[in-house]
Amino acid sequence: MAKKKISITDIAKDLNVSITTVSFILNKKAKGKISEEVIKKVEDYVKKVGYKPNQLAQGLRTGKSNIIVFMVEDISDAFFSSIARLMEEKSYQNGYKLIFCSTENDPDKTRDLIQMFKDRQVDGYIITPPDGFEKDIKSLADDGHPLVLFDRYFADLDVSHVVINNQESTFLSLKHMIEGGFRNIGFVTLESGQSQMVDRLEGYDRAVSLYGLSNYTLRINFKDFKTLKAYNIIEDFLDENPNLDGLFFATNYLAKSGLRVLKNRNITIPDQVGVMSFDDNEVFELYTPQISCLSQPIESIAEKLMEIMLKQLKNTNSNGHIIHSELPGNLVIRQSSFKN
Amino acid sequence: MAKKKISITDIAKDLNVSITTVSFILNKKAKGKISEEVIKKVEDYVKKVGYKPNQLAQGLRTGKSNIIVFMVEDISDAFFSSIARLMEEKSYQNGYKLIFCSTENDPDKTRDLIQMFKDRQVDGYIITPPDGFEKDIKSLADDGHPLVLFDRYFADLDVSHVVINNQESTFLSLKHMIEGGFRNIGFVTLESGQSQMVDRLEGYDRAVSLYGLSNYTLRINFKDFKTLKAYNIIEDFLDENPNLDGLFFATNYLAKSGLRVLKNRNITIPDQVGVMSFDDNEVFELYTPQISCLSQPIESIAEKLMEIMLKQLKNTNSNGHIIHSELPGNLVIRQSSFKN
DNA sequence: CTGAAAGCGCTTACAG
DNA sequence: CTGAAAGCGCTTACAG
Structure with a gap:
């Protein structure tokens, strides 16, 4: 068993003061109430014995657990795990623990998880x-829980969120490809009503119609990635549209599936087909040729998320702090997106 | 604010029984003590109102937080984040929360983190x-904290661990390369006394000496990856050993750095230089040519870790359950490791 | 078969 | 300037 830990009562007893006094000093509420010498005596003693308050007891008393939960689509995805790593550090710096979990885009699983977190x-x-999680988010917000959405949001809901400018970012990527000489660019996306996917699609539609080009859109169900069916769906898409000379993938895992197809079919990039993806990824830099992408500002996203979360955590009852943050994406041009 | 939650006292009051009775029923300690009808009444009511015990109060009373911490080198590394994802699910299934953090192989940071977790x-x-964390681990174990090491361990310490057979796995990989026709194979590893790195090096040494080949070893400091200096170090290694016709990388991030170098220098794989890596990675499958590797059994590792942890969590005071688990690695042969 | 009560380690309104 | 006491929501030894 772990060594018995010292408690506030022990300190009070050892120093012949009341636990009230010790508690006030610990919580910096002693100014003007407790004499300087007692404050000093207690602080020195606390430091000497290395006392740390029991967070469980504090939590029980104050109703706070000092835990923030970070619920992402899939924690093993590079985009999410990179942000998780940054969030983890920022949480600890601010005295919070970060726990995380993967929703797998499954509303039922996500609902169960939230229930569990509420219980704890x-x-x-x-x-x-x-997708389809609007009501649950609304009730979580209505209950007054500090809450920030990210990567996607619900336009009808007055809930804080951090996203990037998906529409404009996608538009700029397509513009780059079109100006690079590609005329029949397919857009490979998810079968999803999530805002970030809708916005990306709109960016594509806007670019294609602005330049008077044909629209080729493929929507894949998220679940098909588990079964690797996505691979075949992309193959079929290529077969049905033999005149495609470019592909834009709306997420990094879509791009990876697509690259597998192109690779196995020995389709050369960018000569036969130009390629770009949303999200950067290690694979893209090491691929031959290197894949251009629209990269999200990981560091700024994490920073903004924590900033908004802390603001909510500090003033528990006011929900007058709804913040909608939209960050710009970065066009990363490598070799796959323009003709030589 | 969140809705006020129902407590055990509320239930007792509503049902005209004591909280003792309710608690016994909730904790399945009612058999033979409480009448069947009261049990049924309470259970039905609990289900109806959806009561869940307050974990903070339970924790304060029992001294348990139901939190497991998962401390890895770097949570954004694919190997670690894949295991994290599996561990996360297994934890929730068993009623535990999983929190995680990255040690960055820094003893001081790791020490601080552990202190914080103890406080909580x-x-x-x-x-x-x-590296060099043996004493800290020993004292953590001596204090009686449930503890499992993984990926590496300390031979002198009687602490449970889950690792793979690093020596044999590396030996088999090298054997495969040598039989594939490579004669001057360089071994790129970390400057580290960690057991897994030592074992991998031994596997290399054994293979090379068994086949009477020359030994080329490069050790890189972990910190040089942050500054990208690792890239230059690998370049120098190639310059100093122009007769190398093969490279084995002892971790996946070493391999990625190495592939960047080979790619930029237009060195063809496997014709000019054969390549293999420890750990599988998405990059390896999508690289041209595909990179062979020694893949770790992620699923089995996660399963074993949770099994051992749960065993320790159940019998708090007995440390008679030290388990040393060594799993086999899988040779994944692709295109980079044999001459045509 | 059931309950009153102590106690886990804190915070804070109240009293002096 | 300082302290006694209630209470957060549980568990469990003890009593009946």
């Missing part, structure tokens, strides 16, 4: 909500 | 310990 009095929620 | 009464520790 998690203080704050950072969520990439699945 | 985390129940169990799963750790990839950095």
Whole structure:
């Protein structure tokens, strides 16, 4: 068993003061109430014995757990795990623990998880909500839980969120490809009503119609990635549209599936087909040729998320702090997106 | 604010029984003590109102937090984040929360983190310990904290661990390359006394000496990856050993750095230089040519880790359950490791 | 078969 | 300037 830990009562006893006094000093509420010498005596002693308050007891008393939960689509995805790593550090710096989980875009699983976190009095929620999760998010917000959505959001809901400018970012990527000489660019996306996917599609539609080009869109169900069926769906798409000379993938895992297809078919990039993807990924830099992409500002996203979350955590009852943050994406031009 | 939650006292009051009775029923300690009808009444009511015990109060009373911490080298590394994802699911299934953090192989940072987790009464520790962390691990174990090491361990310490057979796995990989026709194979590893790195090096040494080949070893400092200096170090290694016709990388990020170098220098794989890596990675499958590797059994590792952790969590005071688990690796042969 | 009560380690309104 | 006491929501030894 772990060594018995010292408690506030022990300190009070050892120093012949009341636990009230010790508690006030510990919580910096001693100014003007407790004499300087007692403050000093207690502080020195606390430092000497290395006392740390029991968070469970504090939590029980104050109703706070100091836990923030970070619910993403899939924690093993590079985009999400990179942000998780940054969030983890920022949480600890601010005295919070970060726990995380993967929703797999499954509303039922996500609902169960949220219920569990409520039961365990998690203080704050950072969520990439699945499709059709609007009501659940609304009730979480209505209950007054600190809450920030990211990567996607619900336009009808007055809930804080951090996203990037998906529409404009996709538009700029397509513009780059079109100006690079590609005329029949297919857009490979998810069968999803999530805002970020809708916005990306709109960016594509806008670019294609602005330049008077044909529209080729493929929507794949998220679940088909588990079964690798996505691979065959992309193959069929290529077969049905033999005149395609470019492909834009709306997420990094879509791009990876697509690259597998192109690779196995020995289709040369960019000569036969130009390629770009949303999200950067290690694979893209090491691929031959290197794949251009629209990269999300990981560091800024994490920073903004934590900033908004902390603001909510501090003033528990006011929900007058709804913040909608939209960050710009970065066009990363490598070799796959323009003709030589 | 969140809706006020129902407590055990509310239930007792509503049902005209004592909280003792309710508690016994909730904790399945009612058999033979409480009448069947009261049990039924309470259970039905609990289900109806959806009561869930307050974990903070339970924790304060029992001294348990139901939190397991998963401390890895770097949570954004694909190997670690894949295992994290599996561990996360298994934890929830068993009623535990999983929190995680990255040690960055820094003993000081790791020490601070552990101190923090102790202060917050985390129940169990799963750790990839950095170099020189033996004493800290020993004292954690001596204090009686449930503890499992993984990926690496300390031979002198009687602490449970889950690793793979690094020596034999590396030996088999090298054997495969040598039989594939490579004669001057360089071994690129970390400057590290961690057991897994030592074992991998031994596997290399054994293979090379068995076949009477020359030994070319490069050790890189972990910190040089942050500054990208690793890239230049690998370049120098190639310059100094122009007769190398093969490279084995002891981790996946070493391999990625190495592939960047080979790619930029237009060195063809496997004709000019054969390549293999420890750990599988998405990049390897999508690289041209596809990179062979020694893949770790992610699923089995996660399963074993959770099994051992749960065993320790159940019998708190007995440390008679030290388990040393060594799993086999899988040779994944693709295109980079044999001459045509 | 059931309940009153102590106690886990804190915070804070109230009293002096 | 300082302290006694209630209470957060549980578990469990003890009593009946």
